Amino acid sequence: MKIGHRAPRPITLAAALASIVLVAGCGRSADVGDQQATTTAIDNSPATGKIQVWAFANEGKALEAIATDFEAANPGTDVVITPVPNEELPRKVDTAVATGNVPDILQPSTALPSLVATGGLASVPADVMDDAQFFPGAVEAGTVNGTRYAVPWYVTVQALFYRTDLAKAAGVKPPAGWGDVRGFADALKARGVDVGYAAPFTPENSWQLLLPLIYQEGGTVLNGKTFTFDTPQVIAAFTTYQKLFTSGAATTAYAPTQPGEAETDVVKGDVGATTSGSFFYGYLRQTAQANKTNPDLIGIAPLPAGSDNNDSYLGGSGLSVFKEAPNPAGAWKFVRYLTQPKVQAKFYSTAGVLPAATAAWQNEPLSTNPALATFREALQSARATPSIVTWIEVRKAMSEYGEQLARGKITPEKAAAQLQQRAATIGIG
Numbered sequence: 001m002k003i004g005h006r007a008p009r010p011i012t013l014a015a016a017l018a019s020i021v022l023v024a025g026c027g028r029s030a031d032v033g034d035q036q037a038t039t040t041a042i043d044n045s046p047a048t049g050k051i052q053v054w055a056f057a058n059e060g061k062a063l064e065a066i067a068t069d070f071e072a073a074n075p076g077t078d079v080v081i082t083p084v085p086n087e088e089l090p091r092k093v094d095t096a097v098a099t100g101n102v103p104d105i106l107q108p109s110t111a112l113p114s115l116v117a118t119g120g121l122a123s124v125p126a127d128v129m130d131d132a133q134f135f136p137g138a139v140e141a142g143t144v145n146g147t148r149y150a151v152p153w154y155v156t157v158q159a160l161f162y163r164t165d166l167a168k169a170a171g172v173k174p175p176a177g178w179g180d181v182r183g184f185a186d187a188l189k190a191r192g193v194d195v196g197y198a199a200p201f202t203p204e205n206s207w208q209l210l211l212p213l214i215y216q217e218g219g220t221v222l223n224g225k226t227f228t229f230d231t232p233q234v235i236a237a238f239t240t241y242q243k244l245f246t247s248g249a250a251t252t253a254y255a256p257t258q259p260g261e262a263e264t265d266v267v268k269g270d271v272g273a274t275t276s277g278s279f280f281y282g283y284l285r286q287t288a289q290a291n292k293t294n295p296d297l298i299g300i301a302p303l304p305a306g307s308d309n310n311d312s313y314l315g316g317s318g319l320s321v322f323k324e325a326p327n328p329a330g331a332w333k334f335v336r337y338l339t340q341p342k343v344q345a346k347f348y349s350t351a352g353v354l355p356a357a358t359a360a361w362q363n364e365p366l367s368t369n370p371a372l373a374t375f376r377e378a379l380q381s382a383r384a385t386p387s388i389v390t391w392i393e394v395r396k397a398m399s400e401y402g403e404q405l406a407r408g409k410i411t412p413e414k415a416a417a418q419l420q421q422r423a424a425t426i427g428i429g
Contacts, residue, residue, distance in 0.1 A: 042125050047074040047333040052103035052326070054092070057083040059107060059154075059317075062351035070337050077330060093120075102322040104331035108150055109317040113389045116144045117429065122323045124148035128332050129339065137314035138356040141384035150318025151335050152356030154347065157378045158212060158312040161266060161280060162273035164299035166191060174273070174301030178213075178240050181304060182249035188272030198262070198274040199241075199250035199406075206241075206402025207395040209275060211313050213237035215383055216306025221394070222386045225428055230420035238412035240306065242405040252406050263287040267298070275303060277315055278375045282352035300374045314382035316356065354379070389429025397422050 047070075055063060060083025067079035082103070084092055090111065096102045097120045108115050115121050124142075131139045134152040142150035160174055167173065170187040185196020200208050214221060217240075219233025228234070244250040254271070256262045263280070265271040267288045274280075285295040303310050319338065321331045337343060344355035345363035354366075354375055361367060361376055385391060401419050404410040410418075 042127055042329060042332045042336070046076070047330040048076045049327045049330050050078045050080060051105065051330045051334050053079065053081045053105040053334075054084050054089070054103050055081060055105075055107045056086055056089070056109075056317075059351055059353070060084070062347060065350065066338065066343060066347060067334075069343075070334060073337075074333070077334075079334065097322075100324055102324050102326075104321060104325040104327050105335060106320050106322060107153070107317050108320045110385070110392065112142065112150055112318070112320070113144050113387050113391065113429070115320070116149050117389050120323055121149045121320050122325070122328065124151055125332060128336050133339075133359060134356050135314070135358060135379045135382070137379070137382045137384045138316065138318070141314060141316070141387070142318040144387050150320045151339055153317055153319045153338060154344075154351070154353040155314055155316035155356045155379060155382075156277040156279050156354065157314055157375055157382045158208070158275055158277055158303055159281075159374055159378060160273055160275050160301040160303060161284060162188075162299045162301065163266070163269055163297055165297050166193060166269055166272060167299065174299070175304045178244065178304045178306065181244060182247045185249045185272060193269060193272040195251060195254045195265070195271045196273070197244070197250050198254050198265075198271045199244055200275075201245070201250070201252055201403055201406035202255065203400045203403045204396070205399060206406065207398040208277075210237065210241055210398050210402050211385070211395070212303060212311060213240055213306060215311040215313065216303075216309050218308035221398075221423075222388065222428070227394075227420055227423040229423055230416050235412045235416045236307065238401075238405055238415050241402065242408070242412060245406045246408060250406075260287065264291070267291055267293050278354055279352065281371075281375075298371075300371050302374055302378060309381070312378050312382045314379070314384050316353070318356075386428075390426050393426050394423050397426065 053063065060081050063081050067081060071077050071079055093106065093115065097118055102120070129148070129151045135155060138152035138155050142148055142152055162174060166188055170191045172184050172187040175181045175184045181197055189196045200206050211221070214234050214237040217233040217236045219231055219237060220228050222228060245252060256265065262274065263283045264287055266274060266284060268291065281298065281300060284298045288295040288298060303312055319335045321328055321335065325331050339357050341357055341359040342363055344357045344360035345366055347353070348355055348366060355361065366372055397419060401410065401415040405412065405415055
């Protein structure tokens with residue numbers, strides 16, 4: 001197993017508040033029939049040959065030991081892992097597809113619809129994955145136009161993070177609904193916490209809270225090919241979001257910009273609570289250990305609920321194989337290996353990301369850590385983000401209106417109407 005140069009993964013505010021890495025691509029409309037025809041049955045014989053993998057920096061590093069195990073179980077294989085900095089992946093993929101010099105396996109993340117549109121990805125052979133073995137949202141996230149193009153690898157889901165000792169001292173429990181957030185935040189501030197609840201509100205990241213709020217009101221953002229932002233459910237979600245700020249439960253005065261700042265503020269107790277992706281838990285524990293604070297004081301609670309449910313959106317990534325992969329059989333066998341429960345549990349221990357395969361949660365340390373039960377429960381109902389080429393543009397527009405809502409510059413009704421018009425202009429690609 002060989003691995004190329006690794007770029008360090010920065011822990012920024014965007015990383016701390018995002019549940020999924022942002023990458024994009026562009027291209028022509030996919031001919032699904034052609035792509036389905038490129039995949040053949042994958043047998044159970046040992047894999048052979050060179051298998052080239054492009055993965056994000058953190059995941060690429062974590063794959064080293066697992067790839068070594070795979071090579072030992074499949075003599076004659078040579079897994080070559082190239083960790084690619086997140087921001088470089090779109091350009092690197094575009095060049096590879098244009099020149100025909102592609103690797104075997106790619107971690108597509110949110111770029112999946114765009115990569116499918118280029119015609120560069122093969123569909124998943126039927127004998128590589130069993131949908132029932134994965135969280136439903138993870139299967140949905142790997143599907144474009146009814147066809148599987150990515151095998152679920154790892155998942156992220158949102159939750160509320162807080163200091164358990166501070167909440168106990170304040171005599172409060174995590175808020176069950178969004179209307180309870182102010183009381184929770186005020187109680188913590190009365191105990192000396194500077195910011196009771198930190199909510200995402202910038203023109204880049206407010207969508208991370210707006211989207212689950214929409215789901216929690218029973219709403220959607222897309223129905224078939226039509227955007228559905230101008231609905232009572234979305235207006236109700238926008239109203240809830242704005243009230244978090246106008247009530248004083250959240251504030252636009254707190255906007256950390258330095259790497260690790262958000263984690264440090266929660267660990268030190270300067271921020272009472274925040275909502276973020278499940279990966280944030282690992283960052284918090286690492287920061288607690290570095291600051292000689294007991295990491296077990298970091299609490300995880302479900303997202304507060306809206307009027308209909310407390311659903312989150314599902315982030316994470318799958319694994320795809322290029323249509324022109326040099327070793328497609330070996331690639332699919334490695335992908336299948338990576339989704340085995342024990343392998344997924346080992347990947348969690350190494351990379352700190354949650355397994356997409358449900359059976360992996362029966363293995364340690366996932367099965368013995370009660371704090372992780374909150375994530376597992378949330379994953380049962382977490383919904384995939386819209387599988388459209390333009391989703392990154394649309395969610396950026398959501399965030400821009402989110403900031404206006406947080407600052408009280410627009411009403412929920414006007415924000416919903418204007419976002420509907422803007423999304424219609426952007427289209428679905």
